[in-house]
Amino acid sequence: MNLRRLKFFVTVAEELHFGRAAERLCMTQPPLSQAILALEEELSVTLFKRTKRNVALTPVGEHLLSHVTKLLEEVEALPGLARQLSRGEIGSLKLGFVTTADYNLLPDLISRYSGAYPDVRVSLKEMTSDLQVEALMQGNLNAGLIIPLHQTLHTSLSYLPLMREPLLAAVPEEWLRSGRVELTDGAIGLRDIADEPLVLFPRRSAPAFHDIITTFFVSNGIQPTIGQEAIQMQTIISLVSAGMGVALVPGSLRKLGRSGVRYVPLQGRAPTIETGLVWRKDDATPTVSRLVEIARLVSSKVDRSGGAGTSASLPGGAPAAILRNNAVVNGAARPE
Structure with missing residues (x-):
């Protein structure tokens, strides 16, 4: 498809006069008429009704005009689009x-x-x-x-x-109020929760996160008791809120506000997550x-x-x- 001929078609359609269209296109009328005839032959349709007095679009020409205009606008926009794509802007x-x-x-x-x-x-x-x-x-x-x-x-x-961020303990608020778990200088020791059920990800779903938590307990001489497992962090916090156990979670989980849960720093050197x-x-x-x-x-x-x-x-x-x-x-x- 010759884009130049399509531009000629749009110009003639706008002017409805071959002479004025040729003037706009800075060309003579005969080659413009030949180009339109060639386009009609290529498409196997008649685009214009021609008489000695006027030029008018055929129904086919009227319908094609909007499509061709849009096509030419998109072609004109291609260089700018390509530059935007190359810069990662779109x-x-x-x-x-x-x-x-x-x-x-x-x-x-x-x-x-x-x-x-x-x-x-x-x-x-x-x-x-x-x-x-x-x-x-x-x-x-x-x-x-x-x-x-x-x-x-x-x-x-x-x-x-x-x-990198440290792990914190997510503890049921009720456990702290009742004295079941006590804090020292605002922090909790691992041995203070050694006998409490642990809520964490199942290893099959999150092996790395599961291992760093269980290894932390084992390296401190504690065999963790897994009480509940969940595959969503929000669910883990909900289970803690319900008093089902404690959880070790990244420090940024403080932003997950949930009633019935307090986020407490761990005593000593807490594991960090990158x-x-x-x-x-x-x-x-x-x-x-x-x-x-x-x-x-x-x-x-x-x-x-x-x-x-x-x-x-x-x-x-x-x-x-x-x-x-x-x-x-x-x-x-x-x-x-």
Whole structure:
């Protein structure tokens, strides 16, 4: 299809006069008439009704005019569109995230990214770290926020550590009021909860997170008693609230306000959890490059001391805080 002929068609349709159309196109009338005839022959239709006095569009010509006009506008916009795509200003981004990232890194990361690139469609999917790595390798994700515990990443992946935070104890408020569990200087010792049922992720769903918690108990000479298992962090906190046991959770879970639960620091050296961004080295998608740039900026605002977990620059709020007009969230089953 000759785009030049299509432009001629639109100009003649606007002028309904070959002479004026030729003048607008800076050409003589005979080659313009020949081009229109060639277009009609190519399409096997008659576009104009011609008489000695006037020119009018046929019903077919009238119908095609809007389509051709739109096509030419899109062709004209292609260079700018290509430049925007190359700069990562438009397009799409598929980002996975672990549940805990929803309470620390994810809100700030998405807010900054959406503010800088509002025309990029972001699809968010909550997935465990191992499933994110698998999805990345299969090309089903562009990037992911993962907890890389006990995990050697494939050489085809790049990883950027973003934050570390300590584990806290989530304790039923009633246990503290009744004296079943006591605090020392506002903290709780591991031996104070040694005989209490533990609520945590099943190992089959979150092996890394499960192992760091159970190993922490064992390394302190305590065999943990697993009372309940759940595959969502929110469910774990709900079970604690119901008095079903205690849980060790990342410090950022303080933002998950739940009545009947108190988040208490652990005495001594608490285990820390690292969260970072992972992506494929061979993924040259500009939207991924822009995400990595913003992730580095977000990382610079995070407290890496292992004390407070995140700085005040990271906003609180539940998952709704991260939703923007260009973000679509897909729920997934597993938390780490």
